[in-house]
Amino acid sequence: xxxxxxxxxxxxxxxxxxxxxxxxxxxxxxxxxxxxxxxxxxxxxxxxxxxxxxxxxxxxxxxxxxxxxxxxxxxxxxxxxxxxxxxxxxxxxxxxxxxxxxxxxxxxxxxxxxxxxxxxxxxxxxxxxxxxxxxxxxxxxxxxxxxxxxxxxxxxxxxxxxxxxxxxxxxxxxxxxxxxxxxxxxxxxxxxxxxxxxxxxxxxxxxxxxxxxxxxxxxxxxxxxxxxxxxxxxxxxxxxxxxxxxxxxxxxxxxxxxxxxxxxxxxxxxxxxxxxxxxxxxxxxxxxxxxxxxxxxxxxxxxxxxxxxxxxxxxxxxxxxxxxxxxxxxxxxxxxxxxxxxxxxxxxxxxxxxxxxxxxxxxxxxxxxxxxxxxxxxxxxxxxxxxxxxxxxxxxxxxxxxxxxxxxxxxxxxxxxxxxxxxxxxxxxxxxxxxxxxxxxxxxxxxxxxxxxxxxxxxxxxxxxxxxxxxxxxx
Amino acid sequence: xxxxxxxxxxxxxxxxxxxxxxxxxxxxxxxxxxxxxxxxxxxxxxxxxxxxxxxxxxxxxxxxxxxxxxxxxxxxxxxxxxxxxxxxxxxxxxxxxxxxxxxxxxxxxxxxxxxxxxxxxxxxxxxxxxxxxxxxxxxxxxxxxxxxxxxxxxxxxxxxxxxxxxxxxxxxxxxxxxxxxxxxxxxxxxxxxxxxxxxxxxxxxxxxxxxxxxxxxxxxxxxxxxxxxxxxxxxxxxxxxxxxxxxxxxxxxxxxxxxxxxxxxxxxxxxxxxxxxxxxxxxxxxxxxxxxxxxxxxxxxxxxxxxxxxxxxxxxxxxxxxxxxxxxxxxxxxxxxxxxxxxxxxxxxxxxxxxxxxxxxxxxxxxxxxxxxxxxxxxxxxxxxxxxxx
Numbered sequence: 001x002x003x004x005x006x007x008x009x010x011x012x013x014x015x016x017x018x019x020x021x022x023x024x025x026x027x028x029x030x031x032x033x034x035x036x037x038x039x040x041x042x043x044x045x046x047x048x049x050x051x052x053x054x055x056x057x058x059x060x061x062x063x064x065x066x067x068x069x070x071x072x073x074x075x076x077x078x079x080x081x082x083x084x085x086x087x088x089x090x091x092x093x094x095x096x097x098x099x100x101x102x103x104x105x106x107x108x109x110x111x112x113x114x115x116x117x118x119x120x121x122x123x124x125x126x127x128x129x130x131x132x133x134x135x136x137x138x139x140x141x142x143x144x145x146x147x148x149x150x151x152x153x154x155x156x157x158x159x160x161x162x163x164x165x166x167x168x169x170x171x172x173x174x175x176x177x178x179x180x181x182x183x184x185x186x187x188x189x190x191x192x193x194x195x196x197x198x199x200x201x202x203x204x205x206x207x208x209x210x211x212x213x214x215x216x217x218x219x220x221x222x223x224x225x226x227x228x229x230x231x232x233x234x235x236x237x238x239x240x241x242x243x244x245x246x247x248x249x250x251x252x253x254x255x256x257x258x259x260x261x262x263x264x265x266x267x268x269x270x271x272x273x274x275x276x277x278x279x280x281x282x283x284x285x286x287x288x289x290x291x292x293x294x295x296x297x298x299x300x301x302x303x304x305x306x307x308x309x310x311x312x313x314x315x316x317x318x319x320x321x322x323x324x325x326x327x328x329x330x331x332x333x334x335x336x337x338x339x340x341x342x343x344x345x346x347x348x349x350x351x352x353x354x355x356x357x358x359x360x361x362x363x364x365x366x367x368x369x370x371x372x373x374x375x376x377x378x379x380x381x382x383x384x385x386x387x388x389x390x391x392x393x394x395x396x397x398x399x400x401x402x403x404x405x406x407x408x409x410x411x412x413x414x415x416x417x418x419x420x421x422x423x424x425x426x427x428x429x430x431x432x433x434x435x436x437x438x439x440x441x442x443x444x445x446x447x448x449x450x451x452x453x454x455x456x457x458x459x460x461x462x463x464x465x466x467x468x469x470x471x472x473x474x475x
Numbered sequence: 476x477x478x479x480x481x482x483x484x485x486x487x488x489x490x491x492x493x494x495x496x497x498x499x500x501x502x503x504x505x506x507x508x509x510x511x512x513x514x515x516x517x518x519x520x521x522x523x524x525x526x527x528x529x530x531x532x533x534x535x536x537x538x539x540x541x542x543x544x545x546x547x548x549x550x551x552x553x554x555x556x557x558x559x560x561x562x563x564x565x566x567x568x569x570x571x572x573x574x575x576x577x578x579x580x581x582x583x584x585x586x587x588x589x590x591x592x593x594x595x596x597x598x599x600x601x602x603x604x605x606x607x608x609x610x611x612x613x614x615x616x617x618x619x620x621x622x623x624x625x626x627x628x629x630x631x632x633x634x635x636x637x638x639x640x641x642x643x644x645x646x647x648x649x650x651x652x653x654x655x656x657x658x659x660x661x662x663x664x665x666x667x668x669x670x671x672x673x674x675x676x677x678x679x680x681x682x683x684x685x686x687x688x689x690x691x692x693x694x695x696x697x698x699x700x701x702x703x704x705x706x707x708x709x710x711x712x713x714x715x716x717x718x719x720x721x722x723x724x725x726x727x728x729x730x731x732x733x734x735x736x737x738x739x740x741x742x743x744x745x746x747x748x749x750x751x752x753x754x755x756x757x758x759x760x761x762x763x764x765x766x767x768x769x770x771x772x773x774x775x776x777x778x779x780x781x782x783x784x785x786x787x788x789x790x791x792x793x794x795x796x797x798x799x800x801x802x803x804x805x806x807x808x809x810x811x812x813x814x815x816x817x818x819x820x821x822x823x824x825x826x827x828x829x830x831x832x833x834x835x836x837x838x839x840x841x842x843x844x845x846x847x848x849x850x851x852x853x854x855x856x857x858x859x860x861x862x863x864x865x
Contacts, residue, residue: 336593341605349604368722376722398625398728400617401674404595405609411674414614416721416728424724426618426852428608439625450606460606 002112003154003289005119008049008300009263010041010144011250011307013431014314022317025138027225029251031314032127032142034323034408035430035448038065039075040459042125043082043447045144047391049121051301053148055083059117060090062108064100064124064255068093069449069457071175078459079123081354082447084388090117098171098221098281100124100255101145105277106285108149109158119150126254131179132326136171139224140180141251145260145304155295156266159274159288162204166283168192171223189227193280194234200284201235204276208288212236216273219243219261221280223252249308255281262289264304269295302467310467312433322408340454351386356445356461358423359384367422387421390445390461394419399429399437413437417463431464442466478744482573484699484706485861486692487516490821493687493809494656501533501587502543504688508814509544509583512690517702520544523692524577526551529564529584530813540583557848558760559714560584561689561816562857566712568693578698584818585688586811596684596812613673613681613763615850620675620765622728627780632667635675637783638764639666642679644792645761645800649807651833656685656809666764680764685809689817691824696864705828710841710860711747713740720852729780733856734773734847741843741858742775750775751797754860755839756826758819760847761804770845771799774858793834801826801834812848816857819844823861 017028032041042063050058061083063076076091094104101124108120125144130136170188172181182188197220205211218241222228225247232242243261253260258279265275269291277287300306314320321327351357352370359371361384366377369389374381394417401411413429415437429437430448443463450458489511491504499507513519528540528551537551556563561584568582588596595611624634646661661679669677699706715736720726738750747753757774761767771782776790776797785791791799802808802822805815823842825831840863848855 336591339605342603345604349606353604353606367724372722376719398618398622400610400614400621400676401671402611402614402617403671403673405611405614405673407609411671412609412614414608414610414618414673416618418724422724424721426608426610426721439621453605458605 001154001157002109002149002151003157004147004266005150005153005155006049006053006148006298007263007266008045008047008051008146009260009302009304009307010044010048011304012036012041012142013310013312015311016317016320017313019313020317021315024133027248028311029138030141030143030311031320031323033431035450035462036127036142037069037449038067038125038127038144039069039078039457040447040449041127041142041144042079042123042146045125045146046079046083046121046123048300048302049146049148050083055085058085058089058119058121058148060108060111060120061085062092062094062104062120062122064094064104064122065126066095066098066100066255067127068095078354081350082390082459084355084390098255099279099283099285101259102277102279102285102287105147105149105259106161106287112149112151119148122147122149124256124259126256128254129179129324132321136180136182139247139252141253143250143253143256143260145256145263147259153294154292155298156269156275156289156291159290160204160208160210161288162200162207162286164196164200164203164283166196168196168282193222193227194231196284197231197278197280198235200286201278204286204288210274214274215241215276217241217243217265217269217275219258219265219275219277220245221258221278246308260304266295267299267303267305271295338451338453341456341458343456346458353460356388356390357386358389360387367419369423369425389419389423389425390447392419392421392445393466394443394463396437396439396441396443397424398439401434401437415443415463417443428462429464430462436465479569479573479712480710480744480746481696481708483569483693483709484696485709485820485824486694486699486702486706487512487518488689488691488821488824489515490654490689490818491687492654493685493811493818495589496686497589499686501585502539504587504686505540505543505583505585508585508688508690509581512581512692516692518579518692520546522579523549523581524579525549525571526581526583527554527564527568528552529554529560529582529816530586531555531557531560533585533587533813555813556855558762558812559816559846559848559855559857560813561818562844562846562859563714563816565691565693565817565820565859566714566857568691569709569712572693572695579692579694581690581692582817583688583690584814584816586813587686588684588811589686594684611673612850613676616763616765617673617676619728619769619851623765623769624675626727626729629783631675635667636663637786638680638768639663640786641761641764641767642666642806645804645806648793648801648834649803652802652808653832655803655807656683657803657807676763676765682762682805683807683809685811687809687811687814687818689814689821691817691820706864707824707827708862708864710862711741711744712857712859713737713744714855714857715740716855718853726852728851729769731769731773731847731851731854731856733854734770734845734858737856737858738774738845741860745860747860753841754797754843755841756801756823756836757797757799757843757845758802758804758822759799759845761800761806762810762847766847767799767804774845793836798836801831801836816844816846819846820859820861827861827863
């Protein structure tokens with residue numbers, strides 16, 4: 001029976017909260033750093049999920065989001081390359097609706113059930129932008145979640161599915177809109193959320209011959225904490241059945257939200273539980289899962305709870321507004337306009353820049369990055385093996401803190417990383433407090449967006465201080 | 476290999492005022508430097524048989540030199556080799572004379588940086604995948620400073636003060652150097668407390684970004700005798716290019732192998748065994764204060780890790796055993812990239828001729844220039860030695 005065989009998540013490090021100057025809300029929400037987007041967060045969630053799994057066995061990747069960086073150009077292929085998956089896999093973006101995450105998961109389950117794929121990676125990731133200081137901004141969060149769908153080593157078997165498709169303009173963004181729009185909330189809630197979810201959940205129960213009492217955990221989409229509580233009751237559930245929706249800690253992560261709550265339920269799960277995932281957007285998907293005995297052996301490297309515990313409060317709303325380009329600034333140091341990267345070079349260097357391969361010399365075993373035709377140690381020509389460095393731990397050999405490099409993230413931490421297996425890299429450090437940047441600190445690599453020039457989203461790897469919560473499980 | 480020692484001579488040199496030369500084009504700067512060199516040598520443009528133009532970003536070919544000076548359809552080659560560009564132009568000119576191909580040649584270095592509209596270096600890199608981090612030069616050298624302090628257990632405040640003394644020394648020398656970009660005393664305390672640019676390097680740890688040009692007329696020693704008595708002989712030239720530092724886990728960031736190798740090559744050519752004792756002055760590539768500190772050690776002036784002791788002792792001041800950057804260095808003379816190498820030779824030339832005005836040393840006979848282009852881990856380094864005629 002097809003189901004979930006592994007899961008992982010990613011919540012960005014930074015939070016807006018009561019201590020954030022200019023953020024007029026007591027509740028916390030997660031915010032992507034300036035160099036993160038739905039693609040980079042997806043890579044992070046997949047990495048969390050793939051820990052301990054063979055990446056070569058993944059047969060497909062489905063990427064769900066409402067905030068793809070490209071309107072035309074697949075993002076799943078970027079993610080698959082950054083994860084160093086095989087090339088002979090199917091990849092797809094499932095976008096444009098908050099329900100995209102569950103739709104992707106359902107599609108993967110169907111593929112595995114039909115026998116067209118053995119292991120499919122599903123990742124939902126979102127960084128939706130509400131207008132500054134508005135309700136959507138206040139209740140949203142940024143994050144991502146990933147699952148391996150398979151019929152082997154299943155920790156939660158699929159247990160039913162029901163869907164409703166209904167054309168509904170309650171929240172939307174047109175092409176070119178920066179901020180989420182919505183209709184009057186009383187209409188949107190009553191004729192949208194409450195009516196459609198009621199119909200979807202009761203439809204699921206009727207179809208599967210189940211009742212709400214059979215549900216151990218409900219992973220329920222809702223736009224904010226108050227509506228979440230109301231919906232739980234209106235759908236006939238007891239409050240204790242509801243998986244903590246993380247409002248006040250993370251916020252509504254859009255297409256990833258219901259699935260992040262499912263991941264949370266799996267983290268806390270025990271065998272033989274019925275988990276119900278209910279998403280919303282132009283209708284609803286209701287997906288049931290029954291946990292197996294294998295659930296106790298499956299833990300992500302960090303997971304939703306692990307990443308939530310790593311939160312770091314932002315001092316000021318202004319910082320966040322600069323990150324989101326909502327607050328336009330005259331850069332502290334004027335720099336020449338960035339040139340477009342060469343697409344040809346990006347393509348040619350895909351293995352070293354996106355898969356993040358170094359090379360290890362077959363003669364002398366010296367590890368070098370970027371890969372070298374002629375070995376720097378023994379000068380042997382064209383006799384090396386690629387080695388993926390993206391999941392290799394390293395330490396800082398030396399660093400600089402640059403106040404004039406023209407970054408949003410002043411000072412720019414520039415570090416020289418020595419990988420434990422050999423190889424050295426000069427790179428940027430992100431998700432860092434200035435006080436953390438020291439010689440000898442352990443680091444890990446993170447896939448980030450460098451800049452957007454000529455409509456090209458240029459991704460590459462940066463170092464970040466190694467996550468404390470992750471140290472118990474190998475990278 | 477017979478080497479370059481005593482095979483070529485410098486008979487004339489010119490150098491513009493360095494600085495923000497808003498009213499001068501690169502061609503204007505070339506004319507200013509070249510005509511000073513012509514007059515110094517007592518030649519005119521018709522005497523020049525071949526020329527080399529060093530520039531990093533101002534021109535792409537040799538043609539602008541012909542256009543500026545109206546040279547007579549002679550061979551001109553444009554040279555670019557990072558911050559060592561001008562010394563490399565000079566080197567190629569020397570080798571052509573030593574090979575017996577030409578009798579009198581011209582080497583010019585020029586850079587017009589201040590038309591960019593940006594306060595730092597604004598030299599465009601070729602388009603590529605553009606994923607290498609934006610590491611401006613101060614940060615590149617800050618990586619060396621951070622590691623230097625760490626490796627030798629130097630507390631931050633102490634390390635900053637050593638670097639500050641280097642900057643303060645060069646500022647002092649610059650006050651006696653009329654063509655220097657900056658001519659103002661700056662105390663070590665002012666340097667240490669300046670705004671941070673790239674931790675641990677502050678504003679006054681960085682050299683100036685300037686416009687300027689410098690020129691040299693090179694000939695054989697035999698012909699030189701017919702022009703003047705106080706010509707200067709080239710004693711050795713070393714050029715070392717490396718690009719392996721950041722590929723190697725075992726490189727320490729606290730020494731620059733390119734400087735070591737280039738200086739060893741030049742010392743060997745010149746027959747120098749004890750550079751600290753034998754060299755009377757050194758004009759080195761102090762793009763940042765930490766660079767000058769590491770150069771003391773790479774060139775064999777100070778033992779490894781102990782350059783700061785010599786700084787404290789005043790060894791490298793005008794009055795010290797081995798004055799370094801008597802003209803203010805890149806720090807104060809300024810750094811029009813493609814001109815700096817020949818500007819350094821200009822200072823050695825003037826010092827050896829006894830024409831260095833208020834900063835004149837007592838009877839120097841052997842001077843060194845050191846020119847370093849690139850970044851820690853990937854440098855072009857050239858070291859040249861010059862002596863008075865025997």
